[in-house]
Amino acid sequence: MRILIYSYNYHPEPIGIAPLMTELAEGLVKRGHEVRVITAMPNYPERRIYEDYRGKLFSTTQQNGVKVQRCFVWVKPRPSLVDRLLLDGSFVVTSFIQALNGWRPDVILTTVPPLPVCVPATLLSWLYRAPVVLSLQDILPEAAVQVGLLTNKTMIRVFEALERFAYRSATAVSVISEGFVDNLIGKQVPEQKITLIPNWVDVNFIRPLPQEESRFRQTYNLENKFVVMYSGNIALTQGLKTVIRAAARLTHKPEIAFVIVGEGKALAELQRLCEEFKAENVLLLPFQPREQLPEMLAAADVGLIVQKRNVVSFNMPSKTQVLLASGRAIIASVPLMGEAARAVRRSRGGIVIPPEDPAALAEAVLLLQNNPMRLAELAREGREFAVNTYSFEQALSRYEALLTRVAAGEKATTEVVPSASTTITNLELPSIEPSHAELPIERSEWVPKFLSATQESSDS
Numbered sequence: 001m002r003i004l005i006y007s008y009n010y011h012p013e014p015i016g017i018a019p020l021m022t023e024l025a026e027g028l029v030k031r032g033h034e035v036r037v038i039t040a041m042p043n044y045p046e047r048r049i050y051e052d053y054r055g056k057l058f059s060t061t062q063q064n065g066v067k068v069q070r071c072f073v074w075v076k077p078r079p080s081l082v083d084r085l086l087l088d089g090s091f092v093v094t095s096f097i098q099a100l101n102g103w104r105p106d107v108i109l110t111t112v113p114p115l116p117v118c119v120p121a122t123l124l125s126w127l128y129r130a131p132v133v134l135s136l137q138d139i140l141p142e143a144a145v146q147v148g149l150l151t152n153k154t155m156i157r158v159f160e161a162l163e164r165f166a167y168r169s170a171t172a173v174s175v176i177s178e179g180f181v182d183n184l185i186g187k188q189v190p191e192q193k194i195t196l197i198p199n200w201v202d203v204n205f206i207r208p209l210p211q212e213e214s215r216f217r218q219t220y221n222l223e224n225k226f227v228v229m230y231s232g233n234i235a236l237t238q239g240l241k242t243v244i245r246a247a248a249r250l251t252h253k254p255e256i257a258f259v260i261v262g263e264g265k266a267l268a269e270l271q272r273l274c275e276e277f278k279a280e281n282v283l284l285l286p287f288q289p290r291e292q293l294p295e296m297l298a299a300a301d302v303g304l305i306v307q308k309r310n311v312v313s314f315n316m317p318s319k320t321q322v323l324l325a326s327g328r329a330i331i332a333s334v335p336l337m338g339e340a341a342r343a344v345r346r347s348r349g350g351i352v353i354p355p356e357d358p359a360a361l362a363e364a365v366l367l368l369q370n371n372p373m374r375l376a377e378l379a380r381e382g383r384e385f386a387v388n389t390y391s392f393e394q395a396l397s398r399y400e401a402l403l404t405r406v407a408a409g410e411k412a413t414t415e416v417v418p419s420a421s422t423t424i425t426n427l428e429l430p431s432i433e434p435s436h437a438e439l440p441i442e443r444s445e446w447v448p449k450f451l452s453a454t455q456e457s458s459d460s
Contacts, residue, residue: 001407002034004105004130006121008091008114010039010068014287015232016318017111017137018044020199027396028403029065036067038099040075040091045233045263045287047077058098071098077265081152088116096120107407108132109399115140115159118166131171131406137199138315139163139183146310167193172406174399177316177339195402200395201321203387208327208379209298216292216299220283225257226369228331229300231287232319234266239308241273242333245358246365248277256369258282259300297326301375302368305332305340309355316340324349324386329378331364333357347389349382 005025009018025035041053053059059070071094074086091114099120108130110121118134125132141159144150150159167173167189174195175181181194217223228247234240240260247258258281260270267284274282288296297303303323307315316339323330330350334340344350351368353360368375 001404002103002106003028003036003403004099004102004108004124005035005037006095006099006108006110006117006124007037008040008111008117009044010037010042011063012050012290013042013044014290015045018042019290020318021111023200023202023392024396024399025066026064027392028400031396031400033400034103035065036069036102036105038069038071038095040073040095041070043073043075046265047075047079049073049075057094058101060098060101067102069098069101071095081155088114092116092120096123099124104128105130107403109135109403111135111137112166113138113140115162115166118162118169122165122169125169131409132169133403133406134166134170134173136173136175136180136184139180142183143311143315148310163187172402174402179316179339195398197395197398197402198390199316199318199321200392201325201386201390202392203325203390206294206297206322206325208383209295211299214295214299216296220259220285222257222259222283222299224255226255226302226365227257227259227300228302228304228365229259229261229297230304230306231259231261231296232317234260234262234270239306239333239356240270242356242358242361243304243306244270244273244277244279244282246361247274247282248279249358249362250365251279251281253366253369254281256281256365259285261285261287261296263287294326297323297328300326300328302365303328303330303350305330305334305344305350307334307338307340307355309335311335311338311355316343320344321386321390324382325390327379327383329368329375330382331361331368333361347382347385349378349385351378 005021007017007021009016009021011018011022021037025037028035041056041059042050053070057072061068072090073094074083074090076083079087105128108121108125110117110132112118112134121132124130140163141150141156145156150156167184167187172195173184173189173193174197175184176197176199178196181196184194185191211217230240230243243258243260250256260267260282264286267286270284303326305317305320305323307317320340320343324347330344332340332344332350332352333355334352335355336352341352344352351364353364
């Protein structure tokens with residue numbers, strides 16, 4: 001089968017959808033399919049085209065059996081609304097031209113965001129008479145409106161029309177969580193058009209590693225420290241200020257270190273916040289090479305998932321699966337009824353606290369630091385859940401089956417697969433009232449309640 005993957009992001013971009021689409025494309029090649037990928041010149045998360053790709057309108061290479069066809073895009077580090085329109089518009093035009101330079105596909109898989117990519121994908125579908133599978137990684141413009149990224153009423157209406165067009169023109173829609181299914185059905189997308197395939201993690205690559213000989217810990221003087229780590233995108237939806245303020249509450253605990261790994265320019269703003277809140281226990285680091293990712297994650301005792309309270313409930317960070325697979329306990333500072341919270345609860349691999357509550361985050365860190373047996377149990381449960389639920393081979397088989405079915409002209413059917421939102425276990429944190437206590441931090445009433453609740457959970 002000849003598969004055309006239309007994805008704005010791809011290797012060597014280190015985070016987000018790029019690693020997932022790279023693994024998917026290469027996995028399909030290993031199963032005997034021909035794959036070519038239409039993508040932009042790499043620019044994420046710096047929002048600046050990587051040096052080796054500058055000055056080029058088009059570029060075509062072979063990477064691990066995949067034909068990767070890149071095209072120029074208009075991108076600015078601090079984009080205005082006009083810049084964002086030029087970014088999407090340039091990709092629509094240049095990607096369509098590049099997509100014409102190659103064999104006729106049997107099926108087209110396109111990822112959203114960005115939403116305007118549905119236009120060239122649909123044109124190619126008409127031209128090649130090939131069906132389109134829409135891989136929905138976020139629901140736009142709804143998610144952008146919720147966090148204040150999109151406020152212009154005219155543009156909101158335009159993107160809502162694009163959204164309706166994308167769902168209507170796609171032969172099938174794959175989604176990553178049950179919250180997406182509910183959202184689409186509420187928008188009159190036929191249920192038989194929707195297939196649920198959670199995002200995955202390569203559990204053979206991301207795996208638990210011993211800390212005793214960790215080069216990452218040695219390099220950054222983290223030996224004998226209780227390390228709390230956030231690694232990933234630093235944007236509107238994350239709210240890393242909460243982490244800085246929580247760290248500031250724990251400066252009297254020199255054995256606790258916070259590590260934030262992200263894009264260089266975003267780290268500069270976090271450095272300012274560290275100075276403002278006198279959080280001297282925070283280490284800010286740039287993204288590490290992908291081959292070093294397992295060792296970096298294993299250097300932590302706790303991995304963080306952080307969202308703002310206004311993030312839409314169906315938002316599901318891809319780092320969730322990665323942290324679970326790394327075999328480290330999770331603290332999720334996220335909306336309590338959102339997909340991320342459900343995923344962590346169901347995995348039994350971490351604890352969930354209210355978003356944007358530095359006191360609750362600091363207390364949760366102390367809780368796990370002082371309970372090494374519980375910390376180890378959460379880590380073990382999370383790893384086991386990742387292996388059983390989020391393995392790459394399972395997701396690859398589901399995508400292959402969907403693409404094969406659609407290419408053969410069969411109707412997509414709603415597929416029920418293990419999802420982070422299917423079941424909510426009793427591993428829940430009692431509600432925490434926001435705390436405004438100054439240092440030294442006082443333990444809230446939820447701490448003994450949580451210990452009791454988690455003990456019951458582990459015994460059941």
